[in-house]
Amino acid sequence: MDNGIRNNRIREWTSNEGASGYLTIDLGAIRRNYEKLSAAVSPAKAAAVVKADSYGLGATKIAPVLLSAGCRHFFVAHFCEAIEISPHLSDEARIFVLNGLQPGNETPAAEADIIPVLNSMEQLRRWSATARAIHRRLPAVLQFDTGMSRLGFPPEERSFLVEELRSNQDLDILFIMSHLASADDEDSQQNGDQLSEMRRIAEEFPAFGVCFANSGGVFLSNEYHGVLARPGIALYGGTPNNGGSNPMEPVVSLDVAVIQTRTVPAGARVGYGATFVTKTETRLATIAAGYADGLPRSLSDSGAVYYNGVRLPIVGRVSMDSITIDVSALPAGTLSLGSLVEVIGPNQTLEMLAADAGTISYEILTSLGHRYRRQYR
Ligand SMILES: *Cc1c(COP(=O)(O)O)cnc(C)c1O
Numbered sequence: 001m002d003n004g005i006r007n008n009r010i011r012e013w014t015s016n017e018g019a020s021g022y023l024t025i026d027l028g029a030i031r032r033n034y035e036k037l038s039a040a041v042s043p044a045k046a047a048a049v050v051k052a053d054s055y056g057l058g059a060t061k062i063a064p065v066l067l068s069a070g071c072r073h074f075f076v077a078h079f080c081e082a083i084e085i086s087p088h089l090s091d092e093a094r095i096f097v098l099n100g101l102q103p104g105n106e107t108p109a110a111e112a113d114i115i116p117v118l119n120s121m122e123q124l125r126r127w128s129a130t131a132r133a134i135h136r137r138l139p140a141v142l143q144f145d146t147g148m149s150r151l152g153f154p155p156e157e158r159s160f161l162v163e164e165l166r167s168n169q170d171l172d173i174l175f176i177m178s179h180l181a182s183a184d185d186e187d188s189q190q191n192g193d194q195l196s197e198m199r200r201i202a203e204e205f206p207a208f209g210v211c212f213a214n215s216g217g218v219f220l221s222n223e224y225h226g227v228l229a230r231p232g233i234a235l236y237g238g239t240p241n242n243g244g245s246n247p248m249e250p251v252v253s254l255d256v257a258v259i260q261t262r263t264v265p266a267g268a269r270v271g272y273g274a275t276f277v278t279k280t281e282t283r284l285a286t287i288a289a290g291y292a293d294g295l296p297r298s299l300s301d302s303g304a305v306y307y308n309g310v311r312l313p314i315v316g317r318v319s320m321d322s323i324t325i326d327v328s329a330l331p332a333g334t335l336s337l338g339s340l341v342e343v344i345g346p347n348q349t350l351e352m353l354a355a356d357a358g359t360i361s362y363e364i365l366t367s368l369g370h371r372y373r374r375q376y377r
Contacts, residue, residue, distance in 0.1 A: 019373030020288030021256040022340065025057050026377045027065045029249040030235055034069045036248070037231050040218050044225040047073030047211070049232030051081060051098065056294075056366040057236055057252065060088045061376055066235070067093055075117075075230055079105045082114040094174075096141055100151065106130040110138055117141045117177065119151045124164070124171070131170035139172045141211070146197040147190065148181040155197075158204055165205075175209045175228060176201065183216025183224075184242050191220055215240035219247070238361035239351055252350060252365065254372065255340040256289045256305070259322065270324055271316025276301055283328045285312075285335050290321045294367030295343065296357040299323070303356035306347035307335065 038046040048071045054062040063074060063085045074089065075096045076082050082095045089095070094115055101109065101116035101123040109116060110130050118124045118140050131138040142161075143152035153161060165173070178198050182188035195212075202210050209227030215234035217224040219241055234240040237251035263283050270276040270284065287305065291297045300317040305325055312325045327335055335341070344350055350361045357364065 019257070020259065021254065021293065021372040022375060023368060023372035024253045024255075024375045024377060025061070026249075026251050026253075027062065028377065029237065029251045030062055031065055031069045033235050033237065033248050033251070034066055034071060037215075037218055037229065037234055038070065041213070041222075041225045041229040044222075045073065045228050046218075047071065047075055047096075047228055047230045048235055049075045049098075049214070049230055050085060051075060051077035051232070052366045053081070055232060055236045055238075055362065056368050058374065058376070059085050063093075064088050073228060073230075075232075079109060079114065083108075083112060086112060086114070094139075098143075098151070100143075101127055107134075110134055110136070115139045115141060115174070117143045117151075119143050120153065121157060121161070121164075124161075128168060128170035137170060137172045139174050141174055142176045142205075142208075144176060144178045144198075144201050146178040146194040146201070148179055148194075150179070150181075152178060158201065162204055173208055175211050175226075176205055177211035177230070180212065180214055180217045180224070183214055183220060184240065186216075186220055186241055186243055191217075191224075195223060233362055233365075236365060237350060238365070246349070246351065250349065252344055253342070253346075254344040254368070256287045256343050256372075258285045258335050258337060258339040258341065259288045260337070261285045261327070261335055271300075272319065273317055276316040282315075282326055283330075283332065284315070284324055285327045285339075285341075286322050286324045287341055288322060289343070289372070290319045290323055292320045293369045293371050294364060295323060296359060296364075296367070298357045298359070299353075303353065304348070306342040306345070307339070309347055311347075312341065 048066045050059045050063050053059045067089055072093055075098055077099045079097050082097050096115045096117055098117050100119040106126055145152040145154050182190040211228040212226045213224040213229040215231040218229050218231055234248045237248050239246035264278055266278055266280050268278045289295055297318045299314050303314045304311045310329050312327050314323055315326045316324050354361045354364045
């Protein structure tokens with residue numbers, strides 16, 4: 001058989017069955033989450049943060065759904081991400097690069113209508129020079145550091161910047177922005193501190209609207225909404241605030257296949273380093289995902305998966321491609337080769353898994369990897 005035809009046949013089979021893990025992404029839930037966030041910030045607008053491939057879930061699939069839900073502002077972190085999603089959006093959509101203007105990207109960004117978030121005087125000068133070189137005013141966003149010490153113009157450069165903008169004919173500043181460091185904790189003093197600082201900045205730059213709130217900020221209060229909010233994790237079902245219940249609809253479910261089952265006697269060592277030793281006769285199953293699939297090694301001997309609502313603890317270390325679970329809580333023979341267990345779903349939320357792993361939902365999502373069969377609903 002011709003190699004190309006053969007490979008296509010194989011691809012067809014493996015895309016329908018035989019996958020060892022299924023990552024299901026509910027595009028309808030993403031749309032409803034966007035609508036909920038939009039309503040929460042109205043009359044301000046809601047942008048969408050689609051950096052890191054939409055938090056690992058597939059930006060080229062998700063951005064068009066958000067566009068059709070009315071989103072017109074898309075934030076990525078890197079210029080290359082902007083180039084990747086650009087063909088999947090319409091001309092009405094604007095794409096912003098949070099990490100700023102990297103030397104070398106000026107002309108391509110101008111040609112592709114990608115808008116840099118200018119984080120420093122040097123970036124502002126480079127973008128202005130590009131505008132002069134192509135004889136066209138260029139759009140830009142200015143980011144200010146309001147107390148996170150990460151990105152943006154520092155306080156001491158603001159008066160200088162005010163002067164600069166008075167004479168600058170090269171740039172069309174669309175809005176000004178800053179980022180909240182503790183918005184997931186509504187009791188944090190830092191939120192109010194950053195809001196006060198943002199208000200001072202807004203007074204110094206009265207010509208421009210403010211873009212401030214990430215997912216957490218959307219739910220703090222409408223004082224944080226400005227003209228445009230910038231939620232990310234909440235779109236993808238992650239909780240915007242650590243305190244209360246999660247107002248967002250779950251987006252992701254992850255089911256992984258059993259690849260072997262066995263019964264071992266008391267005293268059996270399980271996994272690398274034999275960190276787990278059975279106390280009694282134990283029924284085990286090994287499932288087809290490991291730390292290479294974004295299930296952190298920190299879940300070793302601590303996390304769990306579910307089957308029909310029954311918790312099945314992870315025993316021993318998480319391997320690169322597999323995890324062993326104790327299935328003794330299920331009637332013998334319940335699980336066999338190919339059975340699917342729930343890693344993320346109705347019994348185990350993204351947040352529960354992240355907590356067991358000692359991390360946050362963001363890191364779980366962006367680490368999920370590409371060995372699962374992805375299904376978009
Ligand atoms: C990632 C990011 C966001 C989105 O934050 P979430 O907490 O996911 O809502 C917004 N703004 C900036 C600058 C970011 O880096």
